[in-house]
Amino acid sequence: MMDKSYEIRLSGSGGQGLILAGIILARAAVIDKHKVTQTQSYGPESRGGYSRADVIISDREIYSPEATNFNCLLALTQEACDKYLFDLRETGILIIDTTYVKNLALAADNTYELPFTEIAMEKLGSPISTNVLSLAFLVKVTGIVSESALEISLRESVKPAFVDLNIKAMKLGFDLAKNYGK
Amino acid sequence: MANIPQKVVHQYLRHDKKFPHVWCAGCSNGIVLGAIIRALASMNLNRDDVVMVSGIGCSSRMPVYIDLNTLHTLHGRAIAFATGVKLHKPHMKVIVITGDGDCTAIGGNHLIHAARRNIDLTVILVNNNIYGMTGGQCSPTTPHDAIATTAPYGNIEPDFNICNLALGAGASFVARTTAFHVIEMQNYFQSAMEHPGFSLIEVVSACPVIFGRLNKKGGAPQMMKEFRDNSIPITAVEKLPPEKVVGKIQRGILRQEIRPEYCNAYAELSARVQEKEGK
Amino acid sequence: MLKTKKSESTKAKTPKTEPKKENAKQESKIKELQTTRERKTVIMQGNEAVAYGALDAGVNFFAGYPITPSTEVAEILAAELPKRGGVFVQMEDEIASICAITGASLAGAKSLTATSGPGFSLMQEGIGFAKITETPCVVVNVQRLGPSTGMPTSPAQGDIMQAKWGSHGDSPSIVLYPDSVKEAYELTIRAVNLSEKYRTCVILLMDEVIGHMRESVRLPDMANVRVINRIKPTVPPHWYKHYDENQKYLSPLASYGEGYRFHVTGLTHDAHGFPTNKSSEGGEMMDRLRKKISYNIRDLVQIESHQMDDAKIAIFTAGITARAAKAAIAMARYEGIKVGLLRPLTIWPFPDDAVRKMLRNVDTVIVPELNQGQLIHEIRRLTKDKSDGDVIAIQRVNGQLITPNDILRKIKEAC
Numbered sequence: 001m002m003d004k005s006y007e008i009r010l011s012g013s014g015g016q017g018l019i020l021a022g023i024i025l026a027r028a029a030v031i032d033k034h035k036v037t038q039t040q041s042y043g044p045e046s047r048g049g050y051s052r053a054d055v056i057i058s059d060r061e062i063y064s065p066e067a068t069n070f071n072c073l074l075a076l077t078q079e080a081c082d083k084y085l086f087d088l089r090e091t092g093i094l095i096i097d098t099t100y101v102k103n104l105a106l107a108a109d110n111t112y113e114l115p116f117t118e119i120a121m122e123k124l125g126s127p128i129s130t131n132v133l134s135l136a137f138l139v140k141v142t143g144i145v146s147e148s149a150l151e152i153s154l155r156e157s158v159k160p161a162f163v164d165l166n167i168k169a170m171k172l173g174f175d176l177a178k179n180y181g182k
Numbered sequence: 183m184a185n186i187p188q189k190v191v192h193q194y195l196r197h198d199k200k201f202p203h204v205w206c207a208g209c210s211n212g213i214v215l216g217a218i219i220r221a222l223a224s225m226n227l228n229r230d231d232v233v234m235v236s237g238i239g240c241s242s243r244m245p246v247y248i249d250l251n252t253l254h255t256l257h258g259r260a261i262a263f264a265t266g267v268k269l270h271k272p273h274m275k276v277i278v279i280t281g282d283g284d285c286t287a288i289g290g291n292h293l294i295h296a297a298r299r300n301i302d303l304t305v306i307l308v309n310n311n312i313y314g315m316t317g318g319q320c321s322p323t324t325p326h327d328a329i330a331t332t333a334p335y336g337n338i339e340p341d342f343n344i345c346n347l348a349l350g351a352g353a354s355f356v357a358r359t360t361a362f363h364v365i366e367m368q369n370y371f372q373s374a375m376e377h378p379g380f381s382l383i384e385v386v387s388a389c390p391v392i393f394g395r396l397n398k399k400g401g402a403p404q405m406m407k408e409f410r411d412n413s414i415p416i417t418a419v420e421k422l423p424p425e426k427v428v429g430k431i432q433r434g435i436l437r438q439e440i441r442p443e444y445c446n447a448y449a450e451l452s453a454r455v456q457e458k459e460g461k
Numbered sequence: 462m463l464k465t466k467k468s469e470s471t472k473a474k475t476p477k478t479e480p481k482k483e484n485a486k487q488e489s490k491i492k493e494l495q496t497t498r499e500r501k502t503v504i505m506q507g508n509e510a511v512a513y514g515a516l517d518a519g520v521n522f523f524a525g526y527p528i529t530p531s532t533e534v535a536e537i538l539a540a541e542l543p544k545r546g547g548v549f550v551q552m553e554d555e556i557a558s559i560c561a562i563t564g565a566s567l568a569g570a571k572s573l574t575a576t577s578g579p580g581f582s583l584m585q586e587g588i589g590f591a592k593i594t595e596t597p598c599v600v601v602n603v604q605r606l607g608p609s610t611g612m613p614t615s616p617a618q619g620d621i622m623q624a625k626w627g628s629h630g631d632s633p634s635i636v637l638y639p640d641s642v643k644e645a646y647e648l649t650i651r652a653v654n655l656s657e658k659y660r661t662c663v664i665l666l667m668d669e670v671i672g673h674m675r676e677s678v679r680l681p682d683m684a685n686v687r688v689i690n691r692i693k694p695t696v697p698p699h700w701y702k703h704y705d706e707n708q709k710y711l712s713p714l715a716s717y718g719e720g721y722r723f724h725v726t727g728l729t730h731d732a733h734g735f736p737t738n739k740s741s742e743g744g745e746m747m748d749r750l751r752k753k754i755s756y757n758i759r760d761l762v763q764i765e766s767h768q769m770d771d772a773k774i775a776i777f778t779a780g781i782t783a784r785a786a787k788a789a790i791a792m793a794r795y796e797g798i799k800v801g802l803l804r805p806l807t808i809w810p811f812p813d814d815a816v817r818k819m820l821r822n823v824d825t826v827i828v829p830e831l832n833q834g835q836l837i838h839e840i841r842r843l844t845k846d847k848s849d850g851d852v853i854a855i856q857r858v859n860g861q862l863i864t865p866n867d868i869l870r871k872i873k874e875a876c
């Protein structure tokens with residue numbers, strides 16, 4: 001039964017919007033009628049410092065809300081990658097932002113590497129939607145929630161003025177995943 | 183039916199339970215209570231709609247004796263409790279009785295913020311320059327050089343000017359009088375209660391048994407005489423040469439102005455939000 | 462309420478995607494999901510659940526001072542209370558906050574405040590005032606780690622004893638402790654209800670993780686929410702006793718402004734509320750405070766028993782740590798180990814009888830807690846039949862949670 005729940009950790013530093021990404025993912029899971037918990041841990045400062053959001057998606061009651069053995073780890077910084085890689089399960093999926101993660105001593109089998117921040121700056125004009133871009137990539141790769149649910153959730157979760165930008169980021173994320181390795 | 187005493191105080195005191203009172207003979211607290219009662223009576227308020235809230239101290243024992251809605255709270259916190267009562271029932275008159283220690287030491291923060299908000303409370307501050315209830319320790323208004331049990335060699339601290347503090351914090355009605363000037367006191371109480379905003383009246387008072395004894399002030403009558411002889415109306419201050427003003431208690435209304443009151447501001451905000459929500 | 466707001470905002474923003482084939486498919490999927498979606502299932506944060514629980518329980522007065530990790534409660538109520546004709550006020554500190562909610566309650570409001578350790582410490586004198594004057598109100602304490610400022614964003618369960626004894630002078634407390642977002646909602650309502658019924662300050666202890674965690678929850682329809690209001694006096698004012706010895710010490714409560722003109726004091730008082738120095742009356746008052754809790758313990762105690770029927774090992778813990786315990790139990794049971802969980806939802810008054818009874822047939826009790834040993838003393842007190850080694854502690858105070866594996870390890874050691 002334990003494998004029925006899917007553990008995701010989104011990690012990086014404060015200001016990268018990971019907690020919002022976690023909320024968007026969790027809300028999408030609710031839209032897909034799953035049970036979900038989303039927790040976070042962050043330093044006292046809202047910029048810089050470490051930041052992580054855990055999302056556990058399941059069809060049964062979720063006991064411990066802290067991800068300890070991830071099915072999927074998104075790491076947007078070197079520090080986060082070094083810190084959490086060991087808790088990724090063997091079959092787990094690792095997604096890293098090569099803009100910041102340069103050394104990958106112990107890569108998992110299923111590793112996806114893309115310079116998400118650079119892509120966001122280039123294609124979307126700013127790094128602020130790196131969170132949504134990489135989340136959409138994660139969703140497409142893992143299939144853990146439906147793309148439609150992610151879109152609804154996104155529209156509900158960000159301020160109206162940012163909807164268009166984020167939808168663009170989401171679509172770009174889906175496309176990157178679809179064409180990954182091609 | 184001859185000679186049945188029927189003063190207005192008898193209509194307001196909780197005669198059946200609460201006497202004799204705790205105050206020493208000669209204490210000003212009774213004088214202040216009398217003036218409050220006469221002010222209330224002359225305003226003809228429905229006393230079901232009047233709340234008296236106090237902190238802890240000799241002066242703060244006052245509510246127990248008066249037949250109103252009464253609340254005797256924690257040391258320093260009367261204004262905070264009163265804020266809760268007033269915000270939930272804004273139509274009620276809320277009077278706060280407090281001492282110099284209660285209101286300007288431990289409760290100083292609540293005083294300045296209530297004044298800043300301009301919430302419609304009437305704060306009557308009985309300033310006897312000492313911690314009476316606990317037996318004569320130094321308070322923020324104990325004069326420089328005066329003796330207190332915790333300042334046995336004389337107080338080295340400067341004292342607070344309470345009215346200036348209230349003015350600085352934004353109180354919209356501020357007045358000072360003494361326990362000798364009972365009619366003035368009653369009038370100020372009434373004006374303050376009629377004032378729609380935060381009001382503070384400092385009543386310079388006598389604690390003959392502790393402050394008076396420690397500082398060799400003579401008894402209550404001597405202290406009353408001092409209040410009479412050593413105080414001047416603020417209206418006279420400008421006309422007097424400076425040397426006649428130094429060291430004098432300045433009596434009068436220091437500020438009386440209308441500015442937005444907090445409960446009203448909240449009600450307006452609430453109405454605005456509800457209208458927007460389409461309720 | 463929250464739900465309606467959310468779905469409306471979704472409706473307003475119809476997706477503006479290009480009419481490509483794939484997109485069209487996705488759009489129809491979106492429509493379908495929006496219509497079939499369970500309207501009451503939402504993703505909600507624990508602190509949000511507290512705020513909406515308070516509103517559903519009828520709270521119409523909040524006074525507070527911002528402090529991590531409780532601030533969301535204040536922020537939500539600042540937005541919601543004015544809409545509903547209630548009062549939100551940000552006070553100058555936590556002392557003022559507890560005093561203001563007590564004053565408001567005496568004027569007839571249902572009132573609540575939310576804070577964390579440093580603020581909870583400042584509130585203790587005021588909590589005692591609400592208790593001695595038997596004034597209903599609720600204090601939510603979303604715990605953080607450590608004394609003083611400690612670790613503001615880290616979980617800990619260090620205030621369990623403070624919630625019981627924090628205020629001076631030996632008065633009993635009612636303290637509730639949820640383990641999920643849903644339960645945070647439910648226990649907030651229960652806290653408000655109990656405060657009204659028992660005329661006291663009820664404390665809701667929360668874990669930081671639960672305060673900040675988001676979970677899928679389904680709020681009940683308002684018709685299914687049970688709300689208790691204080692009993693109002695039916696006697697004329699001159700018959701009214703503010704502390705009447707009614708049945709089980711639950712006496713009617715008048716409010717200021719209703720014609721009763723009662724007196725309230727933090728001094729020891731008689732049945733009318735007037736101060737007294739008589740030892741007989743003072744003793745009676747203290748007795749009354751104790752008995753109204755102890756005579757009603759059955760009504761107050763709530764305890765969850767999870768897989769305890771055949772358990773040889775019991776885990777006893779509250780809040781977030783109980784969830785790690787449940788995960789550990791699932792793993793242990795998979796390996797055939799007979800282990801269960803007892804989780805108090807009411808931690809004070811302590812569920813003595815229930816715990817004693819349920820622990821009678823187990824060999825070992827494991828007490829994991831995010832502190833240096835608080836609940837374990839209660840368990841030791843109630844398990845005098847067991848040797849010291851049969852009551853096992855797991856304690857952690859470094860800002861990390863106790864994990865299912867930590868507990869599983871101890872379970873295996875105990876086998």
Ligand SMILES: Cc1ncc(C[n+]2csc(CCOP(=O)(O)OP(=O)(O)O)c2C)c(N)n1
Pocket residue numbers: 238239240241242257280281282283284285308310312313314315316321
């Ligand atoms: C928290 C707290 N600290 C200290 C005390 C002790 N205490 C009671 S009354 C008082 C001073 C009262 O002085 P003041 O407010 O000037 O009133 P007075 O007795 O002079 O009228 C003190 C320090 C208390 N009751 N509570």
Ligand code: SF4
Pocket residue numbers: 204205206208209210211240241310314315388389390391392393
């Ligand atoms: S100690 Fe002073 S203030 Fe207190 S009652 Fe006696 S005279 Fe009045």
Ligand SMILES: [Mg+2]
Pocket residue numbers: 239281282283308309310311312313314321
């Ligand atoms: Mg004094």
